[in-house]
Each structure stands twice: as C-alpha cells, then as structure tokens.
Amino acid sequence: MSVKEWEPKIVAFLCHWCSYAAADLAGVSRFSYPPNVRIIRVPCSSRVNPQFVLRAFAEGADGVLVAGCHLGDCHYVKGNYYARRRLWVLQRLLEFVGMEPARFQVHWISGAEGAKFAETIKEMVDKVRILGPNRLFQEVKDICVG
Amino acid sequence: MRGLTEALRELAYRLLREGEVELFLGYSWGTLPLVVRPCFATRPEQVEAFIFNPLCLPNLVKYLLRFEGRRVAVVVKKCELPSFRQLLADRNLERKKIRLVVAPCGGLLDPAKLQKEFSGQPLEFIADRGKEYVVRVGEEEKVLAKQLYLYPRCFSCPQKDEDLEPEDIRLEFSTSLPSLEVDPYAGVSYLEERPAEERREFWDRVFKRCIRCYACREVCPACSCHECCFDPPLPGWQRTVDWMSKAHWLPEIYQYHLTRALHVAGRCGECGECERVCPVKIPLMLLVKKLAKEIQSLPGVEPGILASYSPDDPEPH
Structure with a gap:
C-alpha cells in the first residue's frame, strides 16, 4: 500500500439558514475550495455543543470550523449570540491546553456570501496545512495493558 | 479546639433530640490517622463521633441530594457556601428544610504535608493562634505554622459567610486566618x-x-x-x-x-x-x-x- 500524503481534515458545522446556504451558493456559483472540509449541517450555530467540537478533535479532526448567520441575522433571533459566548470560552480553554488558535475557528457567513465561504475554507485549510496534523488529543490507538 | 468539637456535639444532640432535624451531617475521624470522613447521625446518641478540626476537608453539601425533602443539618465551611448556593439553585432544594451549621475555620491543613512530619501519629488540636495552630502529639505540644501546612485552597479563603437564613447556625469559636493576599489565578x-x-x-x-x-x-x-x-x-x-x-x-x-x-x-x-x-x-x-x-x-x-x-x-x- 502506498503511503498517502497527509491532508488536513476539517470538520465544519454550518448553520442551516446561512452558512450551509453559503456553501450551496459557493457550489452553484462554481467557486472552488479545497475538498478537505467535511460539512455537518446544524439547525443553528448555537446547536453546536462544545462537546461536538471536542469529539471531532478526539476523533482525529485537524481543524474545526463553526459558521453561522451574522449577529442579528439569526433565524432564531439570538441563537448565534449564545453560540458566540460559548465558543469564545471554548477557544480560550483549547488555547490553554495548548491548541493552536487556527485549528478552531468561528465565522459568520450569510447565505449570500458564497465567495466568502470558499475563501474561509481556503484560508483555514492553508493554515492547518502549515500547522500539520493535530497532535493535541492524539495518541496511538492501542489496547490498554493492565 | 476541643471546645469547638464539644459545641458541635451539643448542637447536634439538641437538634436531633428535639426533632428539629432528622439527620445531622458532619465529620468524624476516619480509619487512617489524619484522615477525616463524613459522618451521618440520625439519633442523639450518635453525636459522640462528631469532630471539627482543620483536617475536615470534605465538602458535605452534595450529600444533601441523598436526603432530598428531609430535614437535614449540615456542617459547612465558608468556602463551601458558593457551592451550596449553586446546588440549591440547580436542584431546587427546599431551603427551609436545610439547616446550615457554619463552622468557624481558621484554615485547613494539608494531611499530606502533616503525614510527612508526624508519620501517622494522631494529632489533637488545642488552639488556633491566627498564624499557627497548637497541637498535641502524644505527650508533646507543638506549634504548626499555617503558612507551611495550609491546604492549597485556603490561600484564597473567601473569609465571609453571607446570605444565611435566620435558622442557620454559626458556631462560635475564636479562630482566624490572616489575609494571605495570594493571587488565586x-x-x-x-x-x-x-x-x-x-x-x-x-x-x-x-x-x-x-x-x-x-x-x-x-x-x-x-x-x-x-x-x-x-x-x-x-x-x-x-x-x-x-x-x-x-x-x-x-x-x-x-x-x-x-x-x-x-x-x-x-x-x-x-x-x-x-x-x-x-x-x-x-x-x-x-x-x-x-x-x-x-x-x-x-x-x-x-x-x-x-x-x-x-x-x-x-x-x-
């Protein structure tokens, strides 16, 4: 088996009403962006429990992106305000345990911003590619002895 | 500090005998030297086991969940009051049924540090002199400087007991912890x-x-x-x-x-x-x-x- 070159693996939680539509628009408008991103649709950015992010990292993601509507434009009026506070705290915590800030990003991307979506993904993949595979949270998966 | 322990036992005895509480939650000596464990008394004759001294580390407020809806008195230290209030709010406990017994604490001591010094001999606490405790080890009286043996969390002691209900009890005993002014962060x-x-x-x-x-x-x-x-x-x-x-x-x-x-x-x-x-x-x-x-x-x-x-x-x- 040939050894495949490492590629960054990004998990993106996109809000159904804005950022997922932006991803759709990016596709329809034929903007190209790297295929390293795995999109997960959530009803709102505030649906993203910090555990989702931690789980993604534990399962081997090299970067996690959360994207939602612009503040004030939330379909559920104030969901992204809640998300903003929670995810800001999560970012502080991840940095405290030694994670590089670029690995976990939060962006507000509206449904009309297909180009911004493609750009965001491109930038993030570039940054994570420079950082290399995520080493925090990682350990060789082996059977525990004793 | 025998006086404090006596006062605690007397209080527990009175509350249990008069039926003001069904359960009194406090501390007693554990099976190992210098280790204190939680103690649950439901009958007046059980109060002899209670103690209070600077080795009473455990926070007892979570045990209240096991006795929800019953009239319980619980010994707390000042530093445990925030966690008590949080528990009360989170689980909507009936405050009327809980009687706090706020024990005067002049700073807890770290059993690990004492263990090294006294290698498992039982200690008897005599007095609190602000910066130090007087203890008896065997026949000898010794002075323990708080600075050296203090339990880490006591360096950021809140030093206040607010928001008590009128039914709550403050045990009186002369004890003090000088302000240490350590940055908690x-x-x-x-x-x-x-x-x-x-x-x-x-x-x-x-x-x-x-x-x-x-x-x-x-x-x-x-x-x-x-x-x-x-x-x-x-x-x-x-x-x-x-x-x-x-x-x-x-x-x-x-x-x-x-x-x-x-x-x-x-x-x-x-x-x-x-x-x-x-x-x-x-x-x-x-x-x-x-x-x-x-x-x-x-x-x-x-x-x-x-x-x-x-x-x-x-x-x-």
Missing part, C-alpha cells in the same frame, strides 16, 4: 505565559495519568445532573448519544476533562473537591480557574453565565 497566569508547546506537554503529562474513575464528577456539587453525558445511555427507544467509550485513551481523557470543565464553568463554587479526590493528582482546579478567570472578563457576569449572552461579548476568531 497565579497558577493559571503562570501556565498561560508558557509557550503553547509547553502547555500541551504539561496537559499531556497530567492527563495521561487519568484513570477515568470519575471521582471528580461524583464529588462535584456542580455536577448534579440526573443523567450525565459520560454515563452510558439508558437502553430503550429514548437512547441518546454514547459520548464516550470506556477505553483508556488520551483523546477521550481530554474530551472528558474539557467537557467537564465547560459544564461547570460559571457554576463552579471553587471548593476544590475535584482536585482533592483525584487519586492521580491531576490539577483540575487549573482548568476551572482558567474558565472562571475568562468568564469574569465577560460583560454582565452572573451565575449560569454560559446560558446567557450579551451583545458586547468578545468575538471568537
């Missing part, structure tokens, strides 16, 4: 200033020790959910997500500790029980204090801070 600031690589190595090292015994969750007064995301879900059609395997695997140890820190963020009373019960001595209070520090910088700080927002919140990057 000193450890956090130190680690924050280290390079990211060093922080990562530090957490890798301490989390590798974790055996996922969940003692930190069991003891935590802020972790009082009926269903916990770290437990396997109940079988049946309402089965929810299995968040965690049972494997001893570093990624999940990280996930566990960071999730737990976030779950108690803003609700933690900083009683330090998680750190005390940890069998592998993981400095869990560092995580909790880091979050407390960050949350304090948020606009409009109030309890349950992560369940609210402010339009002026900082922007994540």
Whole structure:
C-alpha cells in the first residue's frame, strides 16, 4: 500500500439558514475550495455543543470550523449570540491546553456570501496545512495493558 | 479546639433530640490517622463521633441530594457556601428544610504535608493562634505554622459567610486566618505565559495519568445532573448519544476533562473537591480557574453565565 500524503481534515458545522446556504451558493456559483472540509449541517450555530467540537478533535479532526448567520441575522433571533459566548470560552480553554488558535475557528457567513465561504475554507485549510496534523488529543490507538 | 468539637456535639444532640432535624451531617475521624470522613447521625446518641478540626476537608453539601425533602443539618465551611448556593439553585432544594451549621475555620491543613512530619501519629488540636495552630502529639505540644501546612485552597479563603437564613447556625469559636493576599489565578497566569508547546506537554503529562474513575464528577456539587453525558445511555427507544467509550485513551481523557470543565464553568463554587479526590493528582482546579478567570472578563457576569449572552461579548476568531 502506498503511503498517502497527509491532508488536513476539517470538520465544519454550518448553520442551516446561512452558512450551509453559503456553501450551496459557493457550489452553484462554481467557486472552488479545497475538498478537505467535511460539512455537518446544524439547525443553528448555537446547536453546536462544545462537546461536538471536542469529539471531532478526539476523533482525529485537524481543524474545526463553526459558521453561522451574522449577529442579528439569526433565524432564531439570538441563537448565534449564545453560540458566540460559548465558543469564545471554548477557544480560550483549547488555547490553554495548548491548541493552536487556527485549528478552531468561528465565522459568520450569510447565505449570500458564497465567495466568502470558499475563501474561509481556503484560508483555514492553508493554515492547518502549515500547522500539520493535530497532535493535541492524539495518541496511538492501542489496547490498554493492565 | 476541643471546645469547638464539644459545641458541635451539643448542637447536634439538641437538634436531633428535639426533632428539629432528622439527620445531622458532619465529620468524624476516619480509619487512617489524619484522615477525616463524613459522618451521618440520625439519633442523639450518635453525636459522640462528631469532630471539627482543620483536617475536615470534605465538602458535605452534595450529600444533601441523598436526603432530598428531609430535614437535614449540615456542617459547612465558608468556602463551601458558593457551592451550596449553586446546588440549591440547580436542584431546587427546599431551603427551609436545610439547616446550615457554619463552622468557624481558621484554615485547613494539608494531611499530606502533616503525614510527612508526624508519620501517622494522631494529632489533637488545642488552639488556633491566627498564624499557627497548637497541637498535641502524644505527650508533646507543638506549634504548626499555617503558612507551611495550609491546604492549597485556603490561600484564597473567601473569609465571609453571607446570605444565611435566620435558622442557620454559626458556631462560635475564636479562630482566624490572616489575609494571605495570594493571587488565586497565579497558577493559571503562570501556565498561560508558557509557550503553547509547553502547555500541551504539561496537559499531556497530567492527563495521561487519568484513570477515568470519575471521582471528580461524583464529588462535584456542580455536577448534579440526573443523567450525565459520560454515563452510558439508558437502553430503550429514548437512547441518546454514547459520548464516550470506556477505553483508556488520551483523546477521550481530554474530551472528558474539557467537557467537564465547560459544564461547570460559571457554576463552579471553587471548593476544590475535584482536585482533592483525584487519586492521580491531576490539577483540575487549573482548568476551572482558567474558565472562571475568562468568564469574569465577560460583560454582565452572573451565575449560569454560559446560558446567557450579551451583545458586547468578545468575538471568537
């Protein structure tokens, strides 16, 4: 088996009403962006429990992106305000345990911003590619002895 | 400090005999020297076991959950009042049925540090002289400087007991802890200033020790959910997500500790029980204090801070 070159693996939680539509628009408008991103649709950015992010990292993601509507434009009026506070705290915590800030990003991307979506993904993949595979949270998966 | 113990026993005796409470929750000597354990008395004749001294480390307020709806008196120290209030709010406990007995505490002593010094001989506490305790070891009287033996969390002693109900009892005893003026976030600031690589190595090292015994969750007064995301879900059609395997695997140890820190963020009373019960001595209070520090910088700080927002919140990057 040939050894495949490492590629960054990004998990993106996109809000159904804005950022997922932006991803759709990016596709329809034929903007190209790297295929390293795995999109997960959530009803709102505030649906993203910090555990989702931690789980993604534990399962081997090299970067996690959360994207939602612009503040004030939330379909559920104030969901992204809640998300903003929670995810800001999560970012502080991840940095405290030694994670590089670029690995976990939060962006507000509206449904009309297909180009911004493609750009965001491109930038993030570039940054994570420079950082290399995520080493925090990682350990060789082996059977525990004793 | 025999007077304090006597006063406590007298109080417990009176409350139990007159039927004012059904249960009195306090401390008694454990089976090992210098180790104190919780003690539950339901009959007046059981009060002889109660003690109170600077080795009474455990936070008893979580035991209140086992006796919900019953009239209980519980011995607390000043530093445990925030965790008590949080528990009361989280679980909607009936305050009328709970009688707090606030014990005068002049600072707790670290049994580990004493163990080295006295190699397991029983201690009798005689008096509190502000900066030092007078103890009797065998026949000898000795002076213990608090500065040397103080339990770590006492360096940031809150020194106040507010918001008590009129029925609550303050035990009177001359005891004092001089203000030590230690920055409670000193450890956090130190680690924050280290390079990211060093922080990562530090957490890798301490989390590798974790055996996922969940003692930190069991003891935590802020972790009082009926269903916990770290437990396997109940079988049946309402089965929810299995968040965690049972494997001893570093990624999940990280996930566990960071999730737990976030779950108690803003609700933690900083009683330090998680750190005390940890069998592998993981400095869990560092995580909790880091979050407390960050949350304090948020606009409009109030309890349950992560369940609210402010339009002026900082922007994540």
